Amino acid sequence: MDKERINYLFGKYVDKTASLSERDELMQYIHTAPEEEIVSLLEEAYQFPDLDEEMFTTVQRTKMLDAILPDNNSADVAPEPKKVFFSKSIVLKFTTVAALLLVTLTIGFLFYKDRTKSVDSDLVQQTLGEDILPGENRATLRLANGDMISLNDIPTGNVVEQQGVVVTKTEDGQLLYQVHATDNNAQSVDEIEPIYHIITTPKGGQYQVLLPDGTKVWLNAASSLKYPPLFSKTERRVELTGEGYFEVAPNKLSPFIVQTENQSVKVLGTHFNINAYKDTRNTSTTLLEGSVMIDYSSSEKRNSQLLKPGQQAVLNGEHRLAVKKVDLSNTVAWKNGLFYFENTPVEQVLAEFARWYNFDFEFEEGVPDINLWGSVYRNVNAAEALEILDYFNLKYRLIKDAKEKSKWKIVVSNL
Numbered sequence: 001m002d003k004e005r006i007n008y009l010f011g012k013y014v015d016k017t018a019s020l021s022e023r024d025e026l027m028q029y030i031h032t033a034p035e036e037e038i039v040s041l042l043e044e045a046y047q048f049p050d051l052d053e054e055m056f057t058t059v060q061r062t063k064m065l066d067a068i069l070p071d072n073n074s075a076d077v078a079p080e081p082k083k084v085f086f087s088k089s090i091v092l093k094f095t096t097v098a099a100l101l102l103v104t105l106t107i108g109f110l111f112y113k114d115r116t117k118s119v120d121s122d123l124v125q126q127t128l129g130e131d132i133l134p135g136e137n138r139a140t141l142r143l144a145n146g147d148m149i150s151l152n153d154i155p156t157g158n159v160v161e162q163q164g165v166v167v168t169k170t171e172d173g174q175l176l177y178q179v180h181a182t183d184n185n186a187q188s189v190d191e192i193e194p195i196y197h198i199i200t201t202p203k204g205g206q207y208q209v210l211l212p213d214g215t216k217v218w219l220n221a222a223s224s225l226k227y228p229p230l231f232s233k234t235e236r237r238v239e240l241t242g243e244g245y246f247e248v249a250p251n252k253l254s255p256f257i258v259q260t261e262n263q264s265v266k267v268l269g270t271h272f273n274i275n276a277y278k279d280t281r282n283t284s285t286t287l288l289e290g291s292v293m294i295d296y297s298s299s300e301k302r303n304s305q306l307l308k309p310g311q312q313a314v315l316n317g318e319h320r321l322a323v324k325k326v327d328l329s330n331t332v333a334w335k336n337g338l339f340y341f342e343n344t345p346v347e348q349v350l351a352e353f354a355r356w357y358n359f360d361f362e363f364e365e366g367v368p369d370i371n372l373w374g375s376v377y378r379n380v381n382a383a384e385a386l387e388i389l390d391y392f393n394l395k396y397r398l399i400k401d402a403k404e405k406s407k408w409k410i411v412v413s414n415l
Contacts, residue, residue, distance in 0.1 A: 019329050023375075132382035132408060135221055135356045137173035138205030144195035144229075151175065151199075151207065162195065165212055165229040175199060177212040177229060194232070200224040201242070204358035211238075214249035215256065218335050221355040222277070243275045245335045248290075263296040263315055272307075273331050279351065286312040286331040296321060339376040339385070346370045346394065350412065357382045359408040368394065368414045386410070 009026040012018035018026070141149040141159070149159060151169060159167040159175075168176045201207050201219045209217045212230050219225060223242025231237075236256040248256045250269025258265045260276040262283050270290025276283045285294055287307040294305045298319045305321055307313055312326040333340035339356075341349055349372050350361045356378060370392055376385045389396055394412055401407035 017327070023329070027375075132357045132359060134379055134381060134385075135204040135206060135358070137207055139175075139199050139201045139207035139219070141167075141175065142198040142200070144197065152205075163230045167197075167229070174208040174210060176210045179212050179230060194228050196226050197229055198224055198226045202358070203355050211236075213251065213254075213256075216247040218245040220244065220334055240274055240276060242277050243273070243334070245271075245273045245332055247271050262319065263294055266293045266295065267291070273335075277351075277355075280348075281317045283315040284312055284331075285315075286326060286328065288328050288332070294321070333375070334378070337378050339378060341372045341374055341388070343371045343373065346372055346389075346392070346412075349388070350410070353382070353385055354410075357385070359410055361410040361412065364411055364413040370394070370414075 006026075006029060009018065009022055009029075012022055013026055136152075138152045141151055143149070143160060144162065151159075151173075154169060156169050156171050159169055161167070161180075164180050166178045166180060168178065170176050199207060199209055199219065201221055201223050203222050205221055207219050209219070209225065211217065211227060213236055215236070217225060217238075220243035223240070223244060225244060226239040227237075231254065234254060236251070236254050237259060238257070239259045241260070244258075246256075246258065246267075248267050248269050248271070252268055256267045256269070258267075258274060260274060260283055261278065262276070263285070265272070265274065265285055267290065270292060271288040272290075272292055273286045273288070274284070285292065285307065287309050289309055291309075292307050294307065294313050294315075296303055296305075296315055296319060298321070303321065305313055305323060307323065310325050310328060311323055312331065313321055313323050315321050327342075329336075330340045330342060334352075339349075339352060347363075347367050353359075354361050359382070372388060372392060374388050374391075376388060386396060389412065394414060396410050396412045399409045399411060401409070
């Protein structure tokens with residue numbers, strides 16, 4: 001890879017505009033390039049004053065990065081960047097960009113995994129005794145009459161037909177709604193009492209739905225979507241718990257509305273992601289394309305906020321909304337088969353793993369004040385994903401539930 005390309009990728013990574021493919025390209029380079037070449041390029045591109053090969057190598061190989069990273073205690077204001085210190089025998093003080101870049105590249109080097117790399121089975125058995133498989137396409141569909149259909153247990157083909165809509169399970173594990181045009185379709189939706197379907201993904205599950213208006217929805221693990229099998233003429237309203245990514249089919253006459261516990265998002269046609277898990281304090285709405293209007297309550301008053309592409313609105317537990325610019329590829333990494341962590345509190349990291357691998361977790365000595373950096377592919381087993389803890393000197397053990405043999409708990413200790 002030529003220097004111009006590498007400097008270009010470094011620059012995009014620092015200002016958080018790199019796409020997933022560009023990040024992968026950079027991490028592949030870091031993973032394979034000679035250390036002296038990386039050092040030379042860093043010094044040339046960012047004028048690190050005192051970074052020599054020996055020091056960089058030492059930092060790179062230090063599994064416990066005793067780094068005081070920027071605090072992230074407030075959902076309202078983006079954290080002010082701090083200088084980063086590597087304690088004990090190494091103390092490096094760089095500019096903010098240089099420091100954060102070094103931490104990012106170091107962690108990226110340590111955590112980057114080739115998609116095709118297989119994990120050593122002996123290592124897995126030695127670490128966990130038994131391993132936990134990653135999630136897969138798995139969901140339950142509840143019909144208006146209360147019938148429950150396990151979508152992973154039924155064959156592909158037609159599932160049910162209601163109100164002139166045929167529901168089909170496709171070969172790639174997607175739920176497809178198709179409207180069969182009839183003379184009474186128009187009047188039936190607006191004049192009769194609406195009915196609803198609810199699709200729910202468990203821990204360790206995800207699913208895709210193509211709604212009757214052509215809107216595509218990706219549901220993350222432990223999430224649910226409530227919607228009518230046929231929308232009315234005036235609005236397309238759905239209810240979300242958990243996390244979902246939406247690609248809304250345009251319709252100027254019928255706005256698409258996503259209702260969560262604390263807010264509603266109104267759109268005409270756009271791409272956006274909503275994270276509204278009940279076990280988190282915040283509801284995050286991230287806009288990729290188009291525009292959305294967020295309605296929420298604050299101090300007994302209704303408020304609205306218009307988002308632009310590249311912005312994320314975070315509504316905290318006190319119903320205060322903060323808007324910031326974010327790296328879009330990070331936000332939808334889960335949809336593209338990747339966990340991505342950038343200055344992420346360790347408790348949030350474990351919560352994401354727990355939903356995908358279907359385990360419980362607890363911290364033996366209380367939740368450590370540690371933020372993690374790195375990326376992990378969602379198709380790897382839990383043992384490989386949990387390796388991220390080792391690099392921050394966090395040890396864990398796996399406990400199987402005595403009554404429910406398939407249930408696991410991860411107990412994390414800070415040694």
